[in-house]
Amino acid sequence: MKPKGYALFDLDHTLLPHDTQALFCNWVLKQHRWRVLLHLVFLPFGVLRALRLISTLRAKRAFLGYLAGLSRKRLDQLALTFAEKSVVPWAYPDLMDELERHRAEGRVLILNTASPDFYARAIADAFGFDHCICTRTVMGDPIHLHPQIATNNKHEAKIPAMLHRVPELGELSEDDRNDTCWAYSDSAADLPLLRFGGSAVVIHPSPKLATLAIRNEWSLIHPKRPYRGRIGNALAMLRQVLGIYPVKPVA
Numbered sequence: 001m002k003p004k005g006y007a008l009f010d011l012d013h014t015l016l017p018h019d020t021q022a023l024f025c026n027w028v029l030k031q032h033r034w035r036v037l038l039h040l041v042f043l044p045f046g047v048l049r050a051l052r053l054i055s056t057l058r059a060k061r062a063f064l065g066y067l068a069g070l071s072r073k074r075l076d077q078l079a080l081t082f083a084e085k086s087v088v089p090w091a092y093p094d095l096m097d098e099l100e101r102h103r104a105e106g107r108v109l110i111l112n113t114a115s116p117d118f119y120a121r122a123i124a125d126a127f128g129f130d131h132c133i134c135t136r137t138v139m140g141d142p143i144h145l146h147p148q149i150a151t152n153n154k155h156e157a158k159i160p161a162m163l164h165r166v167p168e169l170g171e172l173s174e175d176d177r178n179d180t181c182w183a184y185s186d187s188a189a190d191l192p193l194l195r196f197g198g199s200a201v202v203i204h205p206s207p208k209l210a211t212l213a214i215r216n217e218w219s220l221i222h223p224k225r226p227y228r229g230r231i232g233n234a235l236a237m238l239r240q241v242l243g244i245y246p247v248k249p250v251a
Helices: 020-031 033-050 056-067 072-090 093-104 117-127 155-165 167-171 174-180 188-196 207-215 229-241
Strands: 006-009 108-116 131-138 148-151 181-185 199-203 219-221
Touching (some): 006 093, 056 148, 093 181, 117 131, 181 188
Parallel strands (some): 199 219
């Protein structure tokens, strides 16, 4: 049966108020406290990135060093429990309502995220997405100190990766996309994704993105967050990478 359309969702700060890379670190450190010491290996790379002497991609690989030595089986277990016990509880109720609306109306649900595959696919399954397009990694077994990143699913790269995974999307005309595709993101980095869909929704946009959204008659959503502004988000991320942030919202 032909689907009634497609709903394309970013993940971090779109479906939930956090960066899942920091949140996954928080989850792993809750189970393996001593691994916080492995951040010492990352510190020089963090300094070099702050000085713009290495790429974001190189720094991202170095950050994953806290996983070094884990078996792939253990990593998969952590990803599964993370998705179910941390990510789903943190999800914005407003966005869950949107997700369920599209599901009820017969649209294909696509998670299109820069997050790495070793937990993104578990998150997609937990939310009931039909497809997951994400950053592909080469982790090793046991996990390497600096895992390789095969493809970084970010910015413009999200579109060809999605069309490769869901080729029927490439068969749609612009008019078809305008009539049948929805796209959700919080970031101007996802403008290619937002423009791909005929109906775009932005979540907590920056002033510049909000202006663009209003000009294009896109919808804006401002769900309640557990912090205030950029400083609050930065402090939350710091607590997450140290493993001292709540696993899920406090009732």
